[in-house]
Amino acid sequence: MTSYKKSIAEILAPLIDGLTAEEIEQMIEIPADEKMGDYAFPCFRLAKILRKAPPLIATDIAAGVPNDGLFEKVENVNAYVNFYLSRERFVGDIVKEVGEKKENFTKSNKGEGKTVIVEFSSPNIAKPFHIGHIRSTVIGNSIYKIFDELGYNTVRINHLGDYGTQFGKMISAYRRWGNREDVEKEPIKTLLSYYTKFHEEAEKDPSLEQEARDIFARLEKGEPEETELWQWFRDESLKEFTRVYKMLGIEFDSYAGESFYSDKMPRILDELKEKGLLQESQGAQIVDLEKYGMPPALVTKSDGSTLYITRDIAAAVYRKEHYDFYKNIYVVASQQNLHFQQWFKIVELLGYDWAGDCVHVPFGMVSLKDGVMSTRKGRVVFLEDVLNRAVEKTREIIEEKGVATDNIDETAAQVGIGAVMFNELSNNRIKDYVFDWDKVLNFEGETGPYVQYTHARACSLMRKAGEELTAKAEKLEGFDSSLICSDSAYELAKLIYRMPEVIQEAADKYEPSVITRHIIDIAQAFNRFYQSERIVTDDEAATVSRLALVICAKTAISNGLALLGIQAPERM
Secondary structure (H helix, E strand, O other): OOHHHHHHHHHHHHHHHOHHHHHHHHHHHHOOOHHOOOOOEEEOOOOHHHOOOHHHHHHOOOHHHOOOOOOEEEEEEEEEEEEEEEEHHHHHHHHHHHHHHHHHHHHOOOOOOOEEEEEEEEOHHHHHOOOOOHHHHHHHHHHHHHHHHHHOOOEEEOOEEEHHHHHHHHHHHHHHHOOOOOOHHHHHHHHHHHHHHHHHHHHHHOOHHHHHHHHHHHHHOOOOOHHHHHHHHHHHHHHHHHHHOOOOOOOOOOOOOOOHHHHHHHHHHHHHOOOOOOOOOOOOEEOOOOOOOOOOEEEOOOOEEEEEEHHHHHHHHHHHHOOOOEEEEEOOOOOHHHHHHHHHHHHHOOOOOOOOOOOOOOOOOOEEEEEOOOOOOOOOOOOHHHHHHHHHHHHHHHHHHOOOOOHHHHHHHHHHHHHHHHHHHHOOOOOOOEEEEHHHHOOOOOHHHHHHHHHHHHHHHHHHHHHHHHHHHHHHOOOOHOOOHHHHHHHHHHHHHHHHHHHHHHHHHHEEEEEEEHHHHHHHHHHHHHHHHOOOOOOOHHHHHHHHHHHHHHHHHHHHHHOOOOOOOOOO
């Protein structure tokens, strides 16, 4: 998009001694109060250079700005030069640029030639894919889409929790109480019941815990019976996970989980020994991180079995060597903050200069109304159940309202699942929240369905105008920006203009809610424009011009929803 800051800086550069256009651009502000203009240049910094009071400097600069049609007016207020853009020119520029680039107007080549890895979702095999997993799943998917939009080569990794002592527990439980038919019928729910029973029985008989550790040790050694059961649990779990991912419209480039790195850990242990970082503690191997303000990192247990931290280091080394990443992003709950701080530091101590390119993107936790979820106690809300209920409720609403749609099932899925995803992405990711059915499935207010409905309304206006006028609006035939200079049109155009900037901000902060908030703003501005302006009129020029802005708004909303992983229905 055209940079108006840059244009203003280039205009000011000949008027200001001692500053380059680039320096001036960095100083230009956007006033909080729109009455103070679209852009403002503060003159305080120039007082020492020019040996003059800032208000006088502002007066001189304002008087020297040439009138080339870019501004409606330029005025000085105290020590500021305030710039009011020409609405006709600005709206015209935006509509023409979006009209020309269409859905590509938010794309960038900033990341060209650089690889960004995003690890997200990462559920545990043989355990429920519950509502808590939605956070990592949809936040990670959105971050992947944001970086992809900026031109990075982006790799999606589902680092499955498919290794560890829990598999010793699962195998032990299956051998004691399980049967194959039940597992094949409902893999996750059945395996969860075994896992829950194991912990109930282990409270009565603590020897079961040691049995589980022994079984996992055999699994690590590749014993055939344990390996066969583990592989079966993994395959059956993935079938269920894949079904949920399909509902969410999410795919992965790699399902390489913890087990994938089991043969890559000896190298890491050797490197730790060579660097003198390993210490023995009660038979276990640790890395002492006390001088870095962290507790010791446990690398191997006393029985020689490895832990998460060992596998994470091995995975990072593999990814650097395999993908040569620019950034290696982990979308994992804030509860794991210390874990990531520890192994990032160990990677640094091993001498890998890319340690700083590993980024932990934490997020807050989900709890239930009546307490914290617990897999061990069997207290979970399955994500698939949430999505199915959302679709059912949406279908009921569509039927009640008598919405004309070509495919009610498809629309119900798009809106219902979109509502759940939007709810997840609407607040700052670091905040904890309580899962509440009523709130998640409330379609009123600043919600996903509201934004989707706004998109559908724009599509409806295009259908109402007819193919001929819509085609003219898309090609800007007969477009006249002087006919869309109202307050509501100008506000809408400014928000559309900011989309690329907002996407960059979301990438910088690893924060999809920045986009969520912005497309709500666009939807609200569009609806104000819709209420205050007659879009389809007897005046062809007015209809084409206003419709062109409608198409731009539709494109911006559709792009924003796509970056959140949410579909944009054309009828609602």
